[in-house]
Amino acid sequence: MELFDNLMLGFANALTFxxxxxxxxxxVLGTLIGVLxxxxxxxxxxxxxxxxxxxxxxxxxxxLSGIYxxxxxxxxxxxxxxxLPGETSSVVTVLDGYxxxxxxxxxxxxxxxxxxxxxxxxxxxxxxxxxxxxxxxFAFKFGPAEYFSLMTxxxxxxxxxxxxPLLKAIGMIVLGLLLGLVGTDVASGVMRxxxxxxxxxxxxxxxxxxxxxxxxxxxxSSLESKEIRETFTEKVTxxxxxxxxxxxxxxxxxRGSAIGSAVxxxxxxxxxxxxxxxxxxxxxxxxxxxRFGKGAIEGVAGPEAANNAAAQTAFVPTLxxxxxxxxxxALMLGAMIVHNIQPGPQVMTxxxxxxxxxxxxxxxxxxxLVILNLPLVGIWVKLLTVPFKVLYPAILMFxxxxxxSVQNSxxxxxxxxxxxxxxxxxxxxxxxxxxxxxxxxxxxxxxxxFRRAMVLSKGDFSxxxxxxxxxxxxxxxxxxxxxxxxxxxxxRREEAFQEG
Amino acid sequence: xxxxxxxxxxxxxxxxxxGVAFAVASYGYRMGTASRMGPGYFPFWLGVLLAAIGVMVxxxxxxxxxxxxxxxxxxxxxxxxxxxxxFIFGAMLETLGLVLSLIVLIVGSSLASxxxxxxxxxxxxxxxxxxxxxxxxxxxxxxxxxxxxxxAG
Numbered sequence: 319m320e321l322f323d324n325l326m327l328g329f330a331n332a333l334t335f336x337x338x339x340x341x342x343x344x345x346v347l348g349t350l351i352g353v354l355x356x357x358x359x360x361x362x363x364x365x366x367x368x369x370x371x372x373x374x375x376x377x378x379x380x381x382l383s384g385i386y387x388x389x390x391x392x393x394x395x396x397x398x399x400x401x402l403p404g405e406t407s408s409v410v411t412v413l414d415g416y417x418x419x420x421x422x423x424x425x426x427x428x429x430x431x432x433x434x435x436x437x438x439x440x441x442x443x444x445x446x447x448x449x450x451x452x453x454x455x456f457a458f459k460f461g462p463a464e465y466f467s468l469m470t471x472x473x474x475x476x477x478x479x480x481x482x483p484l485l486k487a488i489g490m491i492v493l494g495l496l497l498g499l500v501g502t503d504v505a506s507g508v509m510r511x512x513x514x515x516x517x518x519x520x521x522x523x524x525x526x527x528x529x530x531x532x533x534x535x536x537x538x539s540s541l542e543s544k545e546i547r548e549t550f551t552e553k554v555t556x557x558x559x560x561x562x563x564x565x566x567x568x569x570x571x572x573r574g575s576a577i578g579s580a581v582x583x584x585x586x587x588x589x590x591x592x593x594x595x596x597x598x599x600x601x602x603x604x605x606x607x608x609r610f611g612k613g614a615i616e617g618v619a620g621p622e623a624a625n626n627a628a629a630q631t632a633f634v635p636t637l638x639x640x641x642x643x644x645x646x647x648a649l650m651l652g653a654m655i656v657h658n659i660q661p662g663p664q665v666m667t668x669x670x671x672x673x674x675x676x677x678x679x680x681x682x683x684x685x686x687l688v689i690l691n692l693p694l695v696g697i698w699v700k701l702l703t704v705p706f707k708v709l710y711p712a713i714l715m716f717x718x719x720x721x722x723s724v725q726n727s728x729x730x731x732x733x734x735x736x737x738x739x740x741x742x743x744x745x746x747x748x749x750x751x752x753x754x755x756x757x758x759x760x761x762x763x764x765x766x767x768f769r770r771a772m773v774l775s776k777g778d779f780s781x782x783x784x785x786x787x788x789x790x791x792x793x794x795x796x797x798x799x800x801x802x803x804x805x806x807x808x809x810r811r812e813e814a815f816q817e818g
Numbered sequence: 819x820x821x822x823x824x825x826x827x828x829x830x831x832x833x834x835x836x837g838v839a840f841a842v843a844s845y846g847y848r849m850g851t852a853s854r855m856g857p858g859y860f861p862f863w864l865g866v867l868l869a870a871i872g873v874m875v876x877x878x879x880x881x882x883x884x885x886x887x888x889x890x891x892x893x894x895x896x897x898x899x900x901x902x903x904x905f906i907f908g909a910m911l912e913t914l915g916l917v918l919s920l921i922v923l924i925v926g927s928s929l930a931s932x933x934x935x936x937x938x939x940x941x942x943x944x945x946x947x948x949x950x951x952x953x954x955x956x957x958x959x960x961x962x963x964x965x966x967x968x969x970a971g
Contacts, residue, residue, distance in 0.1 A: 369958060485878070486826070489833045489871040496840050496864050503857040508847055510857055511840070538900055541930055542893035707931035708942050711924040714900070715946055718907050718923060723960045731908035735901045742897055746890050747829045765860045777853030 321447055328674030332380060332682060340377045341679060344384020345686045352392020353698045354709055359389035360752065361536050363649050364528030365713065368720035375657040376672050380679040382653055386646065387439070387683045390629055391691060394431045394622060395698055399424060408625070410597040414610060414617030421613050425557040425695070430567055430615055431622040432691050433559075438575040438623035439684035442630025445579045446637075447677050450666060453638040457663035460639075462770035463781050467791035469764045471798075472641045475584065477753050478798040487753045490744075494754035497522060498761020505769065517729040524652040526730050527758055529717045530737025531744070531751040537710050538742050557692055559615070567619035570600055574620040578627030583634045584643070596624035630680060637661055637673065641760070645752035648759040823879040824889045830876025837869030899930035915963040916955070920947050 331337075351362040366385050370378040397408040398415035411431065418427040460468070477487035500511045501521030512518035559567065574596040581592040600620040601610050610617050633650075635641050640662035642648040654661050659672065666673045691698070721734045741751050775781035783789045841862050850856030903926035910919040924946055928939040954960045 372958065372960075483826075485871060485875055486829055489829070489868060489875065492864055492868045492871065493833070493836060496836075496861060496868065499861050499864075503847075505855075506848070506857045508857040510847060510861065511843055534900065534904070538893060538897045541896040541900070541932075705933065707928065707933045708938060710931070711927045711939075711942060712946055714904065714923060714927050715920060715950060718904055719950065719954055719960070722908070722911065722962065723954075726961055728908045728912055731911070732905060735904040735908070738901055738904070739897070742892075746892060747825050747832070749829055768860060769855045772852055772855060775853075777851060779852065 320451075324451075324670070324674050325447055325678060327671060328676070328678030331376060331671045331675035332678040337377055337380050337675075337679065338682065340373065340381040341384045341682050341686050342690075344381035344386075345388040345683060345690055348385035348388020348390075349392040349395075349687070349691065349698060350388075350701065351713075352389035353395050353701050354392075354713075358532070358536070359386070359393060360528070360645055360649070360755075361532040361713075362389040362392075363646060364525060364532050365716050365720055367528075367649065367653055368525055368724045370653065371656055371724065375654075375659060376675045376679075378657060379654065379672070379676050380683070382650060383676065383680050384683045384686065386650065387626075387629065387680075387687055390626065391432070391435060391687050392698070394435075395428060395691075395695070396702070398427045398431065398618070399699060399702060408593070410593050410621045411618060413597070414612070414614050417611065417613035418615070418618065423556075423613065426559050426563060426615070427618050428695055429557045429692055430559060430563070430618050432688050434567065434571040434574065434619045434623040435626035436684050436688045437571050438578055438627035439630055440681060441575040442579050442582065442627040443677060443681045443684070445583075445627075446630055446634055446680070447674075449583065449631075449634050450638055450673075450677070453634065454663040454666050457639050460663075460787070461785070462767040462774065463785050463788045464791065465767040466764060466771055467782055467788040467795070468639065469641055469760050469767070471791045471795045472635065472643060473753070473756060473760065474795045474798055476643060476756055477750075478802045483748075484799070484802045486749050490749055490751070490753040491757040494757025494759075495761040495764060497527065497754070498758045499765060504762075504766070515729075517727060517733075521762075522733065522758075523721075523724055523730055524649070524755075524759060525721055525724050526734045527737050528649060528755060529721050530734040530739075531741030531754065533713065533717050534734065534738025535741035535745055535751070537713060538738070539745055540706060540710070557695065563615050566615050570596075570616040570620040571623040573599060573603070574623030575627045578624030578629075579631045581624070582628030582631030582643075592624040592628035593621035596620040626684075633677075633680070637665065637676075638663060640763070642756065645755040648756045652759050822881060823887045825887050826875050826879035828889065830872045830874075830879060833872025833875060834869045835872075837865045837867070837872055839865070841865030841869065896930040900927050903927040911962060913963075913967055915965040915967070916950065917947055917964060918966065920950060 332341075347366055348359075348362060351365065352359060363382075363385055367382070370381050370385075373381065393408045394411050394415070397411040398419055401412055401416040415427045415431070418424065473491050474488070477484060477491065496511075498521070500518055501509070502519050503510055509519055577596050577599060578592040581595060597617060597620060600614075600616045601607050604610065604614070604616060606614075632643050632647055635643050636647045636651055640651070640660065642651045651661055659665060659669065717734070718731055721730050722728065724730060744751055744754075771781055772779075781788075782792060842865075844858040844862035844865055847858035847861075848856030849858045849862065852859075903923050906926065907919045907923040910922060921943060924943045925939055928934055928942065951964065955962075955964055
């Protein structure tokens with residue numbers, strides 16, 4: 319019953335009027351911006367992050383997780399109503415969700431997504447709470463060599479399991495790691511890659527890169543695509559799924575939650591993988607697979623549950639080991655560091671009220687979303703009719719003020735514009751910016767652990783393979799690279815992503 | 819030799835250029851030994867790794883049987899307008915204040931849209947400035963000058 323006690327402690331801390339208010343604001347803001355087509359959760363979170371920095375750590379994290387879930391949920395709404403996946407994880411929601419909308423069942427699709435997500439969120443939170451302790455204990459056995467190998471595995475895993483060419487993505491990680499090293503070297507006090515600019519002594523702020531490569535470049539790309547999309551804004555009326563709908567969706571939600579929870583825990587595996595898996599599983603077990611792609615409710619329920627469960631359990635490696643599995647988690651990790659919380663095994667013991675408060679707040683955030691979204695769906699839908707030409711100046715305003723207010727530095731605004739240019743260029747070259755962000759956040763940590771490991775081993779590189787845990791982690795990394803590089807598996811991987 | 823995959827070719831060149839630049843810059847810092855690494859050691863090898871990945875991406879782009887892929891055209895006009903608006907906003911903010919800088923940012927960036935009209939832009943600008951002043955200045959009390967410093971003092 320220790321788990322129960324811990325959760326109680328968490329709720330006691332999270333359930334203050336003020337924190338509930340922040341959770342509410344976070345959900346509203348996250349959904350509000352997440353709904354906007356062309357602005358994924360990464361851009362949403364990077365844009366809103368700076369405004370949480372002035373709060374108490376727990377309140378800030380609660381608001382942030384509200385934003386995180388809100389953005390993810392908003393993305394599903396857009397997927398269903400506009401046929402436009404806001405992020406890779408809602409790509410599969412588009413398939414059947416949009417078809418349901420075309421059949422006049424947009425309301426049912428939206429409530430299926432919301433209820434499925436809520437249930438999966440509860441499962442995910444419980445799993446996170448249950449896993450946190452043993453994993454933390456395990457993590458205490460880790461030395462610098464293990465951490466180095468674990469981060470390497472996380473980084474490689476994040477790109478190996480995502481779509482896109484592996485080699486280019488690894489290049490982006492390495493570039494991210496290098497950008498992360500800009501600034502004062504902690505061990506020697508030497509300024510690295512600062513071009514003599516005092517504004518770079520503390521390194522590049524992660525908000526600057528995130529706003530540049532995610533928000534600015536997304537706005538520019540959206541401006542060039544002239545595609546007009548059909549939006550279902552009038553027909554969202556009947557939100558209630560029928561008895562038949564419930565019968566179909568409940569098993570799908572259960573399966574989706576299980577898959578999502580399992581996949582989300584893996585360091586490196588993204589939410590998209592969870593929803594792809596769930597979709598193909600639903601299609602496989604269905605007695606009527608031909609309905610998929612034509613508005614099958616299972617095709618919405620399963621993936622939506624999976625992706626929300628994975629969104630919860632993705633916090634497991636982030637919170638217990640301090641290693642983010644995705645670019646979104648990298649942003650959350652960056653935000654915790656801003657609040658002087660270095661995520662890792664020590665957080666749970668040194669600051670239990672914060673740790674369990676955050677976990678409780680995840681559940682609150684999920685509940686808030688259901689309460690908020692089902693009755694208010696009409697408002698979100700209205701938002702979809704606001705033309706982009708009105709929206710993007712507002713987004714730019716948020717970004718610029720946000721970037722400036724982090725350190726009251728105009729230099730950061732300029733630098734964000736430079737990264738906007740860079741990010742847009744990368745987009746044109748088909749280079750994903752997400753691995754760059756992941757590398758950027760891990761850069762300083764991976765260097766520190768590498769150096770420490772080498773000091774302890776007196777310069778002997780074999781320390782990474784002679785310590786068993788480290789060796790296993792590196793072997794998994796190598797296996798991942800080989801698996802993706804082999805033409806046979808590569809083709810199958812591409813097929814799987816195309817099918818999805 | 820024909821460049822089959824142009825995007826990969828350029829990516830490869832970019833990785834090589836950045837990798838070499840980082841490696842050369844790192845070489846200027848103390849390298850140290852494997853057991854006592856200086857500040858240059860880790861970034862130097864990362865730079866080398868990036869350049870090596872660049873070479874591999876470049877090599878892959880030259881394979882004849884690869885699917886041809888051309889470079890995409892850049893939307894230069896919206897890009898320049900958006901980035902310039904952000905730059906000018908940054909340049910103005912601390913001396914001319916939030917309100918004037920936001921006018922430039924919002925009106926300027928709105929010009930990038932193919933559906934630009936003065937009417938909606940002006941309405942949007944006024945609404946956003948009111949929002950920004952109420953939320954950011956009064957509610958969140960973020961620190962920046964609202965009006966030009968030579969007027970407000």
